[in-house]
């Protein structure tokens with residue numbers, strides 16, 4: 001994970017680096033640092049804790065003069081989050097500074113070789129190896145920085161996006177990537193590198209997406225690219241037309257709350273361009289009807305919340321399109337030697353498009369010659385670029401670490417896909433399709449209605465800030481909703497929480513229920529209503545306090561549950577889009593009630609670019 005930035009130009013570098021890092025803090029926030037060439041030497045400032053500590057230390061960058069520099073915000077992998085381990089890292093003579101996002105897998109071997117050659121290490125990081133290795137090759141190859149970078153990337157294994165400055169070349173930033181994201185921004189007053197587009201949007205909308213093992217060399221007014229052997233290559237820039245305000249809080253206390261409230265728009269933006277005159281048009285799918293009919297199996301592969309959307313949509317692809325679906329966690333899928341049959345389609349779901357395991361799963365499927373489709377939010381991200389086809393979710397930038405609006409968009413994108421497949425394969429009539437689409441088009445307004453009920457959920461959440469354990473139960477799609485409700489709560493409130501298939505409770509977990517334990521029962525699937533009610537009775541008999549989330553016509557649930565949250569009626573396949581809203585709000589208000597950092601929960605980062 002981690003975020004890197006770099007700048008060379010007419011302006012003072014440090015404030016620009018800090019500003020860029022503030023847009024990348026979602027990638028890691030346990031320490032931060034900057035290296036700036038001050039006219040005579042490279043100066044490094046770094047600190048543990050949030051970026052604001054570094055801002056204070058450097059007076060918002062003002063006390064670091066110089067027009068060229070690199071910066072880093074860290075999510076520790078190798079070495080604890082201490083000041084010494086924070087980036088940038090120097091070579092011994094402090095003439096080369098490096099920032100790094102990724103993991104150098106063979107760092108121990110390289111470290112030992114360098115120690116044998118007399119290099120001394122000060123940190124526990126894998127990155128310091130890069131600084132010393134650069135030093136080694138720089139000296140060996142006539143102080144030529146490009147050759148040194150080329151030699152280093154031939155030696156290191158793993159993932160990296162690197163920003164590098166050399167004191168001998170005080171007007172050049174070098175950068176290179178493999179399996180960690182990197183973009184170059186071309187601005188009027190100078191040029192920039194960054195891990196992600198929002199970090200440069202204030203200065204430019206013209207960016208280059210750097211591919212694996214491509215090297216960028218930036219000066220104030222030139223940008224050159226080289227391949228892995230140091231030969232010049234040409235690249236085209238892309239114009240980014242995102243709304244810059246989308247990455248600001250706009251008066252909300254937290255990004256998470258803002259993003260929860262953006263869900264009606266995000267869902268609408270994801271579905272409306274794809275529904276025309278009662279038909280589903282997914283042009284980017286690039287599949288003929290014949291190809292859709294020939295799909296024999298779908299593998300949905302993702303991590304975390306994105307995986308949960310796959311668990312839900314398995315029911316929909318199987319129920320409506322009658323295509324068998326396997327849903328896998330990407331970190332398991334890539335190592336389980338999956339069997340791909342003729343006619344398989346692999347769907348990779350990812351907000352960031354950079355999740356290391358999901359990307360590896362995609363590459364595995366491609367290697368085996370299987371068709372791949374990415375459902376991705378970040379335009380131009382690695383998964384979006386590498387998948388055979390990409391269907392974007394139009395959630396806009398999602399900043400809070402806990403996903404909400406991207407999750408909701410991933411759900412509806414898959415609903416449309418499942419319905420498209422169902423219709424082409426003759427499993428539903430045009431009339432049925434119209435009805436399903438009508439229900440889907442109502443979802444944004446129904447989400448709005450649910451968002452209007454936040455005070456009641458806030459009050460309820462305040463009662464549970466001291467909870468020790470919370471359980472979420474449900475059957476079928478309600479179980480999938482429970483998985484996400486539970487993850488939301490635990491990741492931002494640090495309350496232990498588990499989601500259980502309601503029928504599975506009595507096979508062990510029910511022994512954890514004590515007097516007053518909160519059990520949230522999701523009961524939106526009418527066919528399973530009575531079964532889940534029995535499970536509610538089981539936990540209540542053991543002392544649980546039950547909060548039910550159910551459809552607004554299930555009034556008699558009040559006889560069994562202690563509290564009830566009603567959701568507007570929709571088709572059973574689409575209830576996840578509504579039932580998740582109160583659960584997101586519940587998690588949010590518990591976290592706020594506990595005074596926690598909602599947007600940046602401990603130990604997490606938004607984009608998991610390490611395995």
Ligand code: F6R
Nearest residue numbers: 304305306350351352355402403
């Ligand atoms: C939880 C959350 C994570 C992500 C997961 C996958 O709130 O956000 O579980 O869903 O890390 O990330 P992406 O979708 O970027 O691949």
